Every structure is written in structure tokens, then in C-alpha cells.
Amino acid sequence: MLYEIGDPRAYLLPDVICDWSGVTLEQIGPDRVRVMGGKGLGRTGSYKVSATYADGWRAVTTLTLAAIDAPAKAERVAEAILTRCRRIFRNKNLGDFRQVSVEVLGAEAAYGANARARTREVVLKIGVAHEERSALNIFAGEIAPMAISTAQGLTGFYAGRPKVQPVVRLFSFLQDKADTPVAVEVDGKDVPVTVATREVRLDPPATPPADSRDAGPDAVKVRLVELAWGRSGDKGDIANIGIMARKPDYLPYIRSALTEDAVKTYFAHLCNGPVERFDLPGSHALNFLLHESLGGGGIASVRIDPQGKGFAQMLLDIEIPVPAKLAENDGLAMTKESAA
Incomplete structure (x- = not known):
């Protein structure tokens, strides 16, 4: 769900706009997960085009x-x-x-x-x-x-x-359906096709303010991998990093540390554009977009990782301050600096 997406409140699919920010995941049995809370916000008046x-x-x-x-x-x-x-x-x-x-x-x-x-x-x-x-x-x-x-x-x-x-x-863009003639040939004859062009897209819903919590004076540092899972990918020259907290209680500390500026600084050697952060409160997750981070992306790039596949693994190594009591109670491995 966090792989290669943009704004999770308004993810453009070919025929509908999806809001995944409130999706919940529940383990209900061996190899069974209940996924609930996805919403459709209507169709767009445009096609998605990749040229x-x-x-x-x-x-x-x-x-x-x-x-x-x-x-x-x-x-x-x-x-x-x-x-x-x-x-x-x-x-x-x-x-x-x-x-x-x-x-x-x-x-x-x-x-x-x-x-x-x-x-x-x-x-x-x-x-x-x-x-x-x-x-x-x-x-x-x-x-x-x-x-x-x-x-x-x-x-x-x-x-x-x-x-x-x-x-x-690669150049990706939206093309107005009303300006795009559609023809379908059946048995050598053109069959008229009428495509609905009335746009019923709704504005992305406002995400409730998420909790960012300071770790306090007794804070210790742990690697992000102790607190979250991560997955990354690409959208052209934009890298996406999805971070999902292993426990809901961890998210406020992750969110406090992983600001847009902090992620931009961590990837300063790769990211030439702005960093955006989006909240997915339903799944206790964050999604980051790192613009101009892949050297052009795909086969236009001459980097060793032109699709950002390693970005999440790199970010999972960053240090996150958490309360010492939380680290002790949950058996979180502290960094050497904190342990000292």
C-alpha cells in the first residue's frame, strides 16, 4: 500500500481516485489480513499518460x-x-x-x-x-x-x-479526456465510443493532525528499523519512501524525528528537490516523496540505484530518540552512543 505512491489521500488510478490515508490493517488469522477503510473519491476528467x-x-x-x-x-x-x-x-x-x-x-x-x-x-x-x-x-x-x-x-x-x-x-502527465478522441475498431469498422468526461473529483480530505511527541530528557536513540518497516520505489525522478510503525505507540516519536527537513538532510547527496511528507493515520504510517532524487530516474539515470529501491533500507538506519523506559520495556536495541 505504501509502495510507489504519492499523496495517499488522492492517489490517481486510471478510473478512480483513492484515499488510503484511513486504511486499517488487522491480522485475523494465519496468512489473513483484513484491510478496511479505503475510499473512492470519484473519477477524474483526465487520463494518466506515460510517454x-x-x-x-x-x-x-x-x-x-x-x-x-x-x-x-x-x-x-x-x-x-x-x-x-x-x-x-x-x-x-x-x-x-x-x-x-x-x-x-x-x-x-x-x-x-x-x-x-x-x-x-x-x-x-x-x-x-x-x-x-x-x-x-x-x-x-x-x-x-x-x-x-x-x-x-x-x-x-x-x-x-x-x-x-x-x-x-519518461514524461508522465494528465491528459484531458474531452480533448482525446477515442476510436475502437471491430471487424474492420469503427464503433463510436462515448467516454464520460464530467469530472467528479473531490478535494483530498484533510488529514487529522498527527501526534508528534518529544522523547523527553531521558531519551535514548535507537535505529528506525527497531521501530518501523520501510519500502521504497520510484515515480520517474521522484523517490517514494513508505514507513510503517511496528506499533502505534512508536509513530509519534518517529514523526517527531522524521521531519521533511531531517529526511532532506539525510539524503542531501541524492535529493536535489523538496521532500514532502504525508500521514496515513489508519495504518500508523508516513509516506515521503523525494523530488529530483534519482538522476532522471529509470533508464535515463546513470546511478547505481536509479529507482530508489535502497532508499528505505538506508533511512531505516537513521537514529530516532525514544524514552529510555520505552526502549527498556520493549527490548529495543540502543545505539552505541546511547548505550555508553
Whole structure:
């Protein structure tokens, strides 16, 4: 229910608008859950359209590095490859890369400033996009030579020269039904079709004020995974993170800590747009939308996680203050800082 949605009070489906904010979930037996409280708010006067268009070219390559200071050396190798390519571009009057993504996998690159890994073995991933296919052919041709003439310990060039691929970008929008002629052909003949265009959409209902509760002076910190489940996905270049409290009593503390600003800060290395938060009081849950967070999203992106599949798992590692008595009574594992 929290997977890849927007505003849970007004989720647009092809034929109806749904309000899931008040949905309740009840375990009524083995492998049986009663789901109640969903509402339909009527149909829209528009269609949901997902269109694609060609938008340049991309290429992605990976190299393995086993060495002392492996993450730093991997970053330096990427810099050397990109610098050499840009020098060649200038000599050939080609523009710069339109998009560059360097991620050192194994060093928790996806976590940004929240990374904790210390490792001597990493995979360097370089993803680039350009307006001209010829520019990326140059990039592809420079990987193997650089792989044998830069940092010691660089290996694992198994995939060979990276393949240059077209970028197919997604554009989603609403199209007015009244402006969209519909024809159905049956046995070679057109059959008139009348589509109801009268919009009966209601405004999204107001969500009752949710409880945000300070943990108090005796607060300790626990990881969010101790308090909630999470699931994440994508809507184009927007990442969605659904967080559902394991117990209703946990939600006020989660809500107090997971403000829009806090989530924006946690994902500052990935999120270039605003963060929105929506309440689902019926299921003791929150839904976050992180705009401009996926490098274009889908196959338009050159990131290692272009669909935000790991975002919820990353957020579940954030620390949440809760009352010490609650942590003790429920056996919640405190962070090392709190335990100390």
C-alpha cells in the first residue's frame, strides 16, 4: 500500500481516485489480513499518460580495485578517466558530459555523508551521459587503456568496453479526456465510443493532525528499523519512501524525528528537490516523496540505484530518540552512543 505512491489521500488510478490515508490493517488469522477503510473519491476528467522520448546517450562501466586506500584510489582513477575524455572532447569540439555519476561500491557511496564502511576492495562505477554518441564512443575506448595504466590493484575489467545506449526519458502527465478522441475498431469498422468526461473529483480530505511527541530528557536513540518497516520505489525522478510503525505507540516519536527537513538532510547527496511528507493515520504510517532524487530516474539515470529501491533500507538506519523506559520495556536495541 505504501509502495510507489504519492499523496495517499488522492492517489490517481486510471478510473478512480483513492484515499488510503484511513486504511486499517488487522491480522485475523494465519496468512489473513483484513484491510478496511479505503475510499473512492470519484473519477477524474483526465487520463494518466506515460510517454517516452529520446534524450541523448549514456554509458556505464565498472572496474574492481583491491588496494590500500581503495576508495580514494578509485575516486582518483575516475577523475583521471574523465579528465582525459574531456581533453579529447575539447580537441574534437565536443561538449562536456551532460551527466556524470561516480560511485565507489563497497565504500557505501549510496549513503553519502552517512557512510561508515572501511574497505580495501571496491568496485568503481562510472556512469556518463552526453548529447553525442561519438563522445561516449571515446569514453568507452578510454576505459581499457586507463585500467592498465593508472592505480595499482585495478582489475576486474570483465565486461569489456562499455556499451553506448540511447537514453529513453519518461514524461508522465494528465491528459484531458474531452480533448482525446477515442476510436475502437471491430471487424474492420469503427464503433463510436462515448467516454464520460464530467469530472467528479473531490478535494483530498484533510488529514487529522498527527501526534508528534518529544522523547523527553531521558531519551535514548535507537535505529528506525527497531521501530518501523520501510519500502521504497520510484515515480520517474521522484523517490517514494513508505514507513510503517511496528506499533502505534512508536509513530509519534518517529514523526517527531522524521521531519521533511531531517529526511532532506539525510539524503542531501541524492535529493536535489523538496521532500514532502504525508500521514496515513489508519495504518500508523508516513509516506515521503523525494523530488529530483534519482538522476532522471529509470533508464535515463546513470546511478547505481536509479529507482530508489535502497532508499528505505538506508533511512531505516537513521537514529530516532525514544524514552529510555520505552526502549527498556520493549527490548529495543540502543545505539552505541546511547548505550555508553
